[in-house]
Amino acid sequence: MKVIRAKSAGFCWGVERAIQIAREEAQGGARRVYTDGPLIHNKQMMEALSKEDVQEVGDYQSSQALDLEQSADKESVVVVRAHGISPQRREYLKGLGLPFRDGTCPDVGIIAGKVKSHAERGFDVVIFGDPKHPEVIGLLGYSKGRGHVVNTLEDLEELPNFKGEVAMVSQSTMFTHEFKKLTSKLAESYPQLVVFDTICGATKERQSDLVALFKEGAEAIVVIGGKHSANTLKLAKLASSHKRPTFHVETADDIIPAEVSKFATVGVTAGASTPEFIIRSVCERLEAI
Ligand code: SF4
CATH class of the missing domain: 3.40.1010.20 (4-hydroxy-3-methylbut-2-enyl diphosphate reductase, catalytic domain)
Structure with a gap:
């Protein structure tokens, strides 16, 4: 199967920046980083970051009180998620008395x-x-x-x-x-x-690059990304609206060969919070079919 990958598939600059801030603060695991809800909407990337002691606490909407288990042997830091928070939540988090970094996308x-x-x-x-x-x-x-x-x-x-x-x-x-x-x-x-048209440039770019895949001959589209990722869901909706078979997957394991093997050319795109290692593994799996 021929696989055409969208030019902008994967991390946007806001997601890269939030991850970089969390990693900087974690110092390779020397400090514990708490993110209030997911730093970005990608489970696999959050799992990868947890190995550097970047821990997601709280709830999806960042609305509930946090019950933080402070580590006795290392300092803890709070990092704000890429999606941002309300000023009231900011005040609450700052009141926890921990060092504080803002990962909100500019x-x-x-x-x-x-x-x-x-x-x-x-x-x-x-x-x-x-x-x-x-x-x-x-x-x-x-x-x-x-x-x-x-x-x-x-x-x-x-x-x-x-x-x-x-x-x-x-x-x-x-x-x-x-x-x-x-x-x-x-x-x-x-x-x-x-x-104010405040739809970000990264979103617009990913949407227009997806449409370009059709012009390049994609018969079906695989959209990779988290089930909570708003921009990934929009990409899947956009692909379906062009009446092409669309498969929204989180990882290569979600690909069912019998469903995609009938297409000679498949386009692949990914949401702004999908890491490169997942995109690569999905492309490799499709190419092997
Ligand atoms: S999708 Fe847009 S607003 Fe969201 S983090 Fe990326 S650049 Fe920022």
Whole structure:
């Protein structure tokens, strides 16, 4: 089987940066690093990092209190996940009294800045995204109670009647065409709507590189990445929307040869938190079929 790999498959710069911060702080296992929820949405990478004593504590949404078991023989450090957290959570984590490093992706930090500055100026802020995703939960925390999450056109109808100015941003990993659809619809009611397209460059690049795979002859697509990874799920949705058989796998073990062997050429892409060693092993497995 011929395998065509998407150019941008794998780690984005925000994920690489968060991993680098955690590794720097862990100092090869000399210190214990606690991440409040997963540092990135990839189980296998979190397992690999745990060997350097980077430990995930708390819950997926970073909402529950942490019960930290402090190591008697080495220092512990808290590192904030790439998806960011709310200012309230930041205050809580800092209150734990441990050294603190911020692994929030700077692209998420820019969105948080837009939400915060506009809420402070009295805007209502509409956030396009998944209300259960930690990034969106973190962003809402900056909105001073003026944030409203929408995921579909129907959600726009549930919004209150805004009396003042309105701004709209997006979770970093959404589809641009859907964001545009929602902003156009909202602008019909609020012509002065201030729009910030905050979908990150890495997301846009991965989505356009996936479409390029079809032009190169991919008959089916294998998308590699965590089941909680928003950008991976979007890649799988995008591939299916082009009516190509799509297989979302976490590792090479998830590939079922009988399902893919009928295709002569398969395109492979991976979410922004998928490590290179997994992408390589999936490609090797497919090439061997
Ligand atoms: S997908 Fe975008 S926002 Fe998320 S970590 Fe990567 S660069 Fe940052």
